[in-house]
Amino acid sequence: MADRFARLRRIPGRSLAGKSPRSVAGQVFVLQVALVVLLVIGAVLALLLQSQRDTSAEARRRSVAVAQTFAHAPGVVAALRGPTPSAVLQPLTEAGRRTAGVDFIVVMDTHGIRYTHPLPDRIGRRFVGTIGPSLAGQVRTESVHGPLGHEVQAIVPVEDTGGHVVGLVSAGLKVKNVTGQVYHQIPIILTAGAIALGLATAVTALVGRRLRRQTHSLGPDEMTRMYDHHDAVLHSVREGVLIVGGDGRLLLANDEARRLLDLPPDAEGRPVAKLPKLEPETAALLASGREATDEVHLAGGLLLAVNQRPTDRDGGPAGTVVTLRDSTELQALSGRAEVARERLNLLYDAGLGIGTTLDIARTADELAQVTVDRFADFVTVDLDDAVLCGEEPEPASAGMRRVAVRGVRDDHPLYEKGRLIDFVPTTPQARGYGTGVSERLPDLASAAGWQAQDPERAGRIVDYGINSLITAPIRARGAVLGVANFWRSKEHGPFEEEELSLAEELVARAAVSIDNARRFTREHALAVTLQRSLLPRALPEHGAVEAGYRYLPAQSGVSGDWFDVIPLPGGRVALVVGDVVGHGLHAAATMGRLRTAVHNFSTLDLPPDELLSHLDDLVGRIDQDEDCPETAANVVGATCLYAVYDPVSRRCAMARAGHLAPALVRLDGTVTFPDLPSGPPLGLGGMPFRTAELELEEGTQLALYTDGLIEDRHRDLDEGMELLRRALAGHPERDPEEHCRAVLDALLPARPRDDVALLVARTRALPPERIADWDVPPDPAAVAGIRVAACAQLDAWGLAELGFVLELVLSELVTNAIRYGSAPIHVRLIHDRALICEVSDGTSASPHLRYAATTEEGGRGLFLVARTTERWGTRYTPEGKVIWAELALPELPQET
Numbered sequence: 001m002a003d004r005f006a007r008l009r010r011i012p013g014r015s016l017a018g019k020s021p022r023s024v025a026g027q028v029f030v031l032q033v034a035l036v037v038l039l040v041i042g043a044v045l046a047l048l049l050q051s052q053r054d055t056s057a058e059a060r061r062r063s064v065a066v067a068q069t070f071a072h073a074p075g076v077v078a079a080l081r082g083p084t085p086s087a088v089l090q091p092l093t094e095a096g097r098r099t100a101g102v103d104f105i106v107v108m109d110t111h112g113i114r115y116t117h118p119l120p121d122r123i124g125r126r127f128v129g130t131i132g133p134s135l136a137g138q139v140r141t142e143s144v145h146g147p148l149g150h151e152v153q154a155i156v157p158v159e160d161t162g163g164h165v166v167g168l169v170s171a172g173l174k175v176k177n178v179t180g181q182v183y184h185q186i187p188i189i190l191t192a193g194a195i196a197l198g199l200a201t202a203v204t205a206l207v208g209r210r211l212r213r214q215t216h217s218l219g220p221d222e223m224t225r226m227y228d229h230h231d232a233v234l235h236s237v238r239e240g241v242l243i244v245g246g247d248g249r250l251l252l253a254n255d256e257a258r259r260l261l262d263l264p265p266d267a268e269g270r271p272v273a274k275l276p277k278l279e280p281e282t283a284a285l286l287a288s289g290r291e292a293t294d295e296v297h298l299a300g301g302l303l304l305a306v307n308q309r310p311t312d313r314d315g316g317p318a319g320t321v322v323t324l325r326d327s328t329e330l331q332a333l334s335g336r337a338e339v340a341r342e343r344l345n346l347l348y349d350a351g352l353g354i355g356t357t358l359d360i361a362r363t364a365d366e367l368a369q370v371t372v373d374r375f376a377d378f379v380t381v382d383l384d385d386a387v388l389c390g391e392e393p394e395p396a397s398a399g400m401r402r403v404a405v406r407g408v409r410d411d412h413p414l415y416e417k418g419r420l421i422d423f424v425p426t427t428p429q430a431r432g433y434g435t436g437v438s439e440r441l442p443d444l445a446s447a448a449g450w451q452a453q454d455p456e457r458a459g460r461i462v463d464y465g466i467n468s469l470i471t472a473p474i475r476a477r478g479a480v481l482g483v484a485n486f487w488r489s490k491e492h493g494p495f496e497e498e499e500l501s502l503a504e505e506l507v508a509r510a511a512v513s514i515d516n517a518r519r520f521t522r523e524h525a526l527a528v529t530l531q532r533s534l535l536p537r538a539l540p541e542h543g544a545v546e547a548g549y550r551y552l553p554a555q556s557g558v559s560g561d562w563f564d565v566i567p568l569p570g571g572r573v574a575l576v577v578g579d580v581v582g583h584g585l586h587a588a589a590t591m592g593r594l595r596t597a598v599h600n601f602s603t604l605d606l607p608p609d610e611l612l613s614h615l616d617d618l619v620g621r622i623d624q625d626e627d628c629p630e631t632a633a634n635v636v637g638a639t640c641l642y643a644v645y646d647p648v649s650r651r652c653a654m655a656r657a658g659h660l661a662p663a664l665v666r667l668d669g670t671v672t673f674p675d676l677p678s679g680p681p682l683g684l685g686g687m688p689f690r691t692a693e694l695e696l697e698e699g700t701q702l703a704l705y706t707d708g709l710i711e712d713r714h715r716d717l718d719e720g721m722e723l724l725r726r727a728l729a730g731h732p733e734r735d736p737e738e739h740c741r742a743v744l745d746a747l748l749p750a751r752p753r754d755d756v757a758l759l760v761a762r763t764r765a766l767p768p769e770r771i772a773d774w775d776v777p778p779d780p781a782a783v784a785g786i787r788v789a790a791c792a793q794l795d796a797w798g799l800a801e802l803g804f805v806l807e808l809v810l811s812e813l814v815t816n817a818i819r820y821g822s823a824p825i826h827v828r829l830i831h832d833r834a835l836i837c838e839v840s841d842g843t844s845a846s847p848h849l850r851y852a853a854t855t856e857e858g859g860r861g862l863f864l865v866a867r868t869t870e871r872w873g874t875r876y877t878p879e880g881k882v883i884w885a886e887l888a889l890p891e892l893p894q895e896t
Contacts, residue, residue, distance in 0.1 A: 036200055063102065063154035064139055068139070068156045070093070070156075071157065080109070081166070085107070086123055090116045094116075097118065103148055103151070103173050104171065108168045110135055110167060119147055128144055129146070134168050137163075139156050151172045152172050152173050156170075156171075234252075234254045238256060239325055241256070241321070242322040242323075242324070243319060244287075245317075248271050248286075249270065250270055251269075251319065257324055262299075272287050282297045294307060305325040307323045309321050346375060347505060354509055355509075355512070357517070360383065361403045361404065363510060363514050364381040365404040368380070375502065376488050377492060380402060380404065380487070381404035389522075390518055390520075390521030390523075391522065393480060400421055403418075426448075427450055428441060428469065429483045433473060436475050436480050437473070438503065444458070445462045466487045469486065472484045474510065476512055481511065527553075527584065527585050530588050531559075531591070534562070535551060536565070539565045543766070544571055545647075545764060546735065547565050547575075547760065554708070559755035560578075560583075560591035560755070561708065561756065562578050562579075562595050564577075564599070568602065569836070569882075569884045570830065570836060571830055571836060575702065576595075578638055579640075581681075598640075605876070607644075612642060616689075638683065640659055641654065641656040642655055642656075647832075650696055652694045652702070654674075654694070656678065656679060658679065661673045664696075664701070665702075665739070670729060674694060677691075697763075700762070701728075701762045703724070703759070705757065706754075706757045708752060708753075709757075709758060710723070713753070726746070736760035766832060771831070773828035774789055774826070775827075776817070776818070779818065782818075783818070786810055786814055786827055790829060799889065802887055805869070805887055806837060809865050809885050810827065813885070816861065824840075834887060834889060835887040836884060836887075839882070840879070840882040844876060845881075872886070
C-alpha cells in the first residue's frame with residue numbers, strides 16, 4: 001500500500017494555467033476573483049452612497065456653519081446699515097469663502113437682493129433660493145441651481161441686537177465639488193482591489209502548488225474516483241493491509257487484515273499492543289516500526305508472511321504500512337517445491353558429473369559419488385564382465401562384477417569392490433538384470449527373496465541399519481548392462497514410491513555414458529589390436545645394431561606412430577620411425593600402408609632421399625584416392641625419418657620428411673641432435689629431400705622418436721628436447737632397453753595424450769679381418785684367381801665347406817660382370833651372420849633371373865645362384881651396381 005501512495009507522489013504536477021477550471025485550484029481561484037470583484041463593486045457603491053449622504057450632510061453643516069459664522073461676525077450689521085454694504089462686505093465674503101473652503105458667501109438684504117457674490121456681475125440681483133424661513137429667524141439648507149450651477153446652500157438670518165432680521169447670509173458648495181471628492185477616492189479603492197486581487201492570485205498560486213503536491217494535480221472527480229478505487233482495492237485484495245501511526249496506534253485495517261488477525265470492530269484508533277487476540281511477537285513487530293520482509297508469524301492457526309515498511313521515507317507522516325499474507329498452504333507447497341528443487345539439482349549435477357571420461361569403472365563410480373548422501377546412504381554398481389571388456393552383455397550372465405561402492409561410512413557390510421557376484425534368481429538384482437524393471441524394497445528385514453542371496457551377510461546389513469533398497473537396471477540401446485543399487489538407512493526412512501522414478505532417471509543418465517565408454521573400450525581395443533598387428537612384434541637380430549624400442553598407444557585412441565628395423569644387403573640396416581597425422585582406425589590403417597611401402601622400397605636398396613620421395617608420391621596418391629566429401633576429414637599427412645647404417649664403413653645416411661632430428665648418444669655420454677636437412681612432411685609433394693651422412697663410432701647410440709614423446713600441452717618443443725637430452729646424457733653404459741625405460745620415466749605422464757614410438761639402436765662395426773675384397777681385371781682368365789683367393793679366405797675363416805657354393809657363385813657373378821659390365825670390377829666377401837658375396841661393376845644394367853630352354857647353352861647361371869644361396873639381389877650405387885648373394889653359415893656342433 002505504501003508503494004501505491006509512493007507512486008502517486010511521483011505523478012508529475014501540472015501548472016495552474018493548464019488545469020481544468022473544474023480543478024480544486026481553478027475553482028478556488030475563480031471564487032477568489034469573484035469575491036474580490038464583488039467586494040470592489042460593493043465598496044465603490046457603498047462609497048458613493050455613503051459619500052453622497054455624508055457630503056450632503058457635510059456640505060449643509062459646513063454651509064450652515066460658515067453662514068452663521070459670517071452672520072454673527074462683528075461689523076456685518078453695521079455694514080448692512082451703512083451706505084455702501086457691497087463695498088464693505090464683498091472683500092470680507094471673498095476672504096471668508098477662501099478661508100472656509102466654500103464656493104460662495106452671499107450677503108443680501110431682507111428682500112433677497114445680493115450685496116456680495118463670487119461673480120461681481122451677480123451683485124444687485126435677486127438671490128436664487130427660499131428666504132422666507134430665514135426671514136422668520138430660521139436656518140434653511142437647500143439644493144438649488146444657482147449662478148454657479150447645482151449648489152447646496154444654507155441661508156442664515158442676520159439679526160441685530162434687538163432680534164430683528166436685518167439681512168441674510170447664504171453660504172454653499174457646488175455639488176460637483178462635493179462629488180469630486182468621492183471620485184478622488186474611487187481610484188484608491190480600485191487600487192486596493194487590484195492589490196487584493198494580486199494577493200489573492202499569489203495566495204491561490206501557493207495554495208494551488210500545495211494542492212498539486214498533495215493531490216498530485218488531480219481534479220476533484222479524479223481524486224474521488226482514485227479514492228473510490230483505492231478503497232475498493234484496499235478492501236477487496238487477498239492481502240491484509242494495516243497502517244500504524246507513529247504513536248503505535250492502528251490507523252487503518254482492511255477487511256482481509258481484520259479476518260487474518262481477528263480484529264475487533266473498534267480496532268482502529270487503539271494501540272496495536274493492546275489489541276486482543278494478537279500474538280505478542282506480531283504485536284511487538286507492529287509497534288516497533290522496524291522494517292520486515294516476509295517474516296513468518298503465527299496468528300491463530302495461520303502462518304502469516306509479514307512485510308513492514310516506514311511511511312516517512314519521502315517526507316510522509318510517521319508510521320508504518322504492514323502487509324499480511326496467508327502462507328499456511330504456501331509453506332506446505334514450498335516444502336514439496338524444495339524437495340523437487342533438490343531433485344532437479346541432483347539431476348543437473350548428475351548430468352554434469354557423470355560421464356566426464358570414457359572409462360567404464362570411472363563412470364560407474366561417478367554415479368555413486370553424485371548420489372551418495374543426496375539420494376542414498378550407500379550406492380553400489382554391478383556390471384556384466386563382458387561390458388567391462390567392451391563387449392555386448394551376455395543375455396544369461398553367470399554373474400556381475402561390482403565396479404563401484406560408495407557410502408557415508410566405510411565400515412559397511414556390503415560386498416566389496418571388484419567382487420564377482422552371482423545373484424540368485426529371487427534377488428531384485430537378478431530380476432532387474434533379466435527383465436530390465438526397477439524394484440523398490442522399503443523393508444529389507446522382511447524381504448525374504450533378497451536375503452536368500454547371502455542370509456548371513458543380509459543379517460549384518462539389516463543390523464547395520466540399512467533397511468531400504470532401490471534396484472535400477474542400467475539399460476542402454478535395449479540391452480541391460482548391469483544394475484545400480486541405492487541403499488538407505490533407517491535414520492533417513494525408506495524410499496518412497498515416487499523416488500523410484502528419480503532413481504531410474506539417474507541411472508538412465510549414467511547408462512548412456514557407461515554404454516559410450518563400453519563402445520569406446522571396444523573400439524579402442526580393436527584399434528590397438530590392429531595397430532599392434534601392424535607394428536613389428538619383435539626386432540630382428542642384426543649384427544649392425546643392438547636395438548631396443550617402446551610403443552605406447554594414447555589413452556584417448558590409437559594413432560599412426562610406427563618404427564622399424566629393416567635388414568639390408570651387405571650387412572647394413574635401415575632404421576625407420578614415422579607418424580601419421582590424426583588418431584583412430586584410419587590413422588592406424590594408413591600407418592600400416594606406409595610401413596609396408598617402406599619395406600617394399602627398402603628392398604630396392606634406395607638411398608634415404610629417394611625412398612622418401614617415393615613415399616611422398618604414395619601419400620599423395622592416397623590423398624587423391626580419398627578426395628571425396630565422405631572422407632574429406634581423413635586427408636593423410638605423415639612425417640618420417642629414414643636412416644641406413646653400414647657396419648663396414650660405420651657411416652649412417654639419414655633423411656627426414658618433417659620429422660624431428662634423432663638424438664646421438666656418444667661414447668663419452670654427451671648427447672647431440674645432428675643438424676639434418678629438413679624436408680616437408682609426406683604428402684605435400686613437389687619438394688626434394690636431402691640425405692646427410694654421419695660417421696659413427698662403434699657403440700654410438702641413435703634415439704629415434706615421435707613427437708608424442710617430447711611435446712605436451714604443458715611444455716614446448718625445446719623444453720621436451722632438453723628433457724630428452726638429460727634423460728640420455730651421462731650414461732653411455734646403458735643398453736638400448738635401459739635407455740628406453742629411462743626416457744619414458746623422465747618424459748611421459750601416467751596417461752599420455754598421444755602415441756609414443758621410441759627406437760634406440762647402438763651401432764656395431766665389423767672388424768677388418770671379417771672383410772676381404774679384390775679388384776678384378778676385365779679378363780675372363782682372372783675368374784680362376786678370384787676363386788682361389790676366395791677359397792683361401794674361407795679356409796682362414798673356418799668356412800671351407802662353403803667353398804664349392806662360393807666358387808659357383810663367384811664364377812657366375814664375376815663372369816657376368818666381365819662379359820656384360822664395365823670396369824672397375826670389384827669383389828668383396830663379408831663374414832657376418834651370413835657369408836655375403838658382393839660383385840660390383842661400373843654399369844647400371846641389372847641381370848634378370850629366367851628359365852633357360854633345353855636347347856639354350858646360357859641363362860642358367862643366376863638360376864643356380866638363386867638355388868644355392870639364401871637370397872640374392874641388386875643394389876645401385878653412384879658408380880654402378882652391386883650384385884650380392886648371401887650364403888647361410890654352417891651350424892656349429894653343440895658341445896656335449
